[in-house]
Amino acid sequence: MNLGEEYKVQIIDMGTEGAGIGRVEGMTVFVEGAITGDYAEVEITQVKKSFAKGRVLELIQESPHRISPECSYAKECGGCLFQSMDYEGQLELKQKWVSDRLQRIGGITDIVVKPTLGMKEPYRYRNKAQFPIQAGRLIKNHEGKLRNNKPCSIGFYKPRTHDVVHCEHCMIQAEPAEVLAGAVKKFVEEQGISVYDSQNGMGILRHLIVKSGFSTGEVMAIVVVNGTHLKKAERLVELMDDAVNSLPMDELGQQRWSLESVVLNINKHKGSQILGKECITLAGKPTITDRVGNLSFEISPQSFYQVNPVQMKVLYDKVVEFADLTGKETVLDLYCGVGTIGLYCASKAKRVIGIESEKSAVLDANRNAVINGIVNAEYIYGKSEEVLPKRLRDVKADVVILDPPRSGCDAALLDAVLKLNPERIVYVSCDPATLARDIKTLGEGGYAVKEVQPVDMFPWTGHVEAVIMMTYCGSDKKNRS
Missing domain, CATH: 3.40.50.150 (Vaccinia Virus protein VP39)
Structure with a gap:
């Protein structure tokens, strides 16, 4: 088997990273863009000792489980890898x-x-959203202050990269996560807040984490910063509160969600660690509450809770x-x-x-x-x-x-x-x-x-x-x- 060769491949399985799996001349081939049940013309793009990788040139026969992705970011975002497969197939x-x-x-x-x-209903099921925030190269303006040279991106990483895909809508996140991400983006661009650059360790905003109590409607926003404070934080709280209050009412005409906690998390460590150890409550309570069955659980910024x-x-x-x-x-x-x-x-x-x-x-x-x-x-x-x-x-x-x-x-x-x-x-x-x-x-x-x-x-x-x-x-x- 050599690079560039083409084979007709029956896809018999899938890996957890989303690639279809077939066999050619006794060798396992991982095929990007294929799902179980596809029969495809495949070009070999990489050959290793025990396996190869390929890409779909043509779908000769589509899997009965193949569907068109519902998410407009499906080809860019690395969050949901099985959007071309119906739920029964998953x-x-x-x-x-x-x-x-x-x-x-x-x-x-x-x-x-x-x-x-x-x-x-396998949508909107996540009660925790974890958004990396990314901007272009930091530059200094005429006053010597750091500014971003392009609008910030808040969303999810592209597969196998640290490049953030800006996602305004996500089919698996709870609604408060979407609007709070929009509020942070507006805050950054309105106030000229710098965004953290992992390569040089400069910039302030690093991550936004949103936790939503599905049974109580309580929402917590955690803003992770590379520093000890956040300028104009009261304006961010105002934007966040307006964003959550703008969400549709429930079927009884009552507010479905309520922003109950805004927390600043201090993380000055370089690297991929998302949360630091210190939390400062900017507004509301330091915790929110959710219920499972007859039990109530207190959720803090750093506590684990099933998503x-x-x-x-x-x-x-x-x-x-x-x-x-x-x-x-x-x-x-x-x-x-x-x-x-x-x-x-x-x-x-x-x-x-x-x-x-x-x-x-x-x-x-x-x-x-x-x-x-x-x-x-x-x-x-x-x-x-x-x-x-x-x-x-x-x-x-x-x-x-x-x-x-x-x-x-x-x-x-x-x-x-x-x-x-x-x-x-x-x-x-x-x-x-x-x-x-x-x-x-x-x-x-x-x-x-x-x-x-x-x-x-x-x-x-x-x-x-x-x-x-x-x-x-x-x-x-x-x-x-």
Whole structure:
């Protein structure tokens, strides 16, 4: 296979980066612009030892799942990579990803992965928007003050670059995010505010983050700056408030959204880190509130909170189902974050103990327990693999919930869990590959996979969550099924 050669390729799969996958003469070819089910004339653009890349010259036969993208930025923005595939096709694809990795990496061949639980309306689902702000080269005017030499861009990065695509509309963000981005752009151009340049470390404005409480309508705007203050901040607050108030009323004629918090975040560090450690409340409250089911959660600028509240309830309901709680169990919630999953389970458990290595998250978790009047849940600061054998060595855990980051569970943590010998393990994963790796380890320790349920938390993107239920069947691998 050589550069420039052309082949007819049947696309049989897709990668998480959005490229179609086919095979030519035994070699895997990643084809930009193709989706599963396409049959295309492909030109080879790159050849490596074990794979090649190509581009579509002509679609000979279109996939039955192919659609025209609804977003006008689909060819530029790197946020949604599956806009040429209908939603049904995305759900099938994500089910296949989970199944393939469990078989190939985890060696799980006797479990049928359930169809992916999707959304009825897979739009406007994100309650958190994270906008990088970018401008052209900074220049000095005749007074020696820094000014941008072109209007600023607020939006999302182009694929595999740090170039910002200015997006005035986004089909997956909540409405407050759009109008607040517009308010910041107006503020920058009206007041001549400088925008941060990562190459030379100059400029003030870095990022805009918007958090929206879907159940309460409360909105928080976080403005990240390369400095200790922001000039004319009162004007920015005024523009933001007007922007949110301009949004349409709900079906009852009432204000759907309300700007409750404007926060200045100080980040003077060079590099890609988005938030700094210090926050200054410019207007309103330092936190906002949202609800999941019957629970209320306090959301701070730096706290983690699932970005799709509709699917969050679907996910958590599945966790509760798999945990099979009767009110007599002690539940260990590891990688607990701000405690959302454990608190969601608390009413059906005897006791919930959460462990988290981020101190601010532990404070949020314990505060959320108090807010909801939950007295049978406690949250401990530290690494689970260290806390379990020291502080909780005498605790009999009936159910362990694992909700690790994309990198999966620490090997020492899995060893500590196996020593606890819980009756059930519920694993919540955001990466099927690390999920499969960890399940293989737990399987070697005597646990069998009983159910696998993918949940689509991020429609139109290459991400999928999965909830796995495992039960203890003894150390003999023959008995794992």
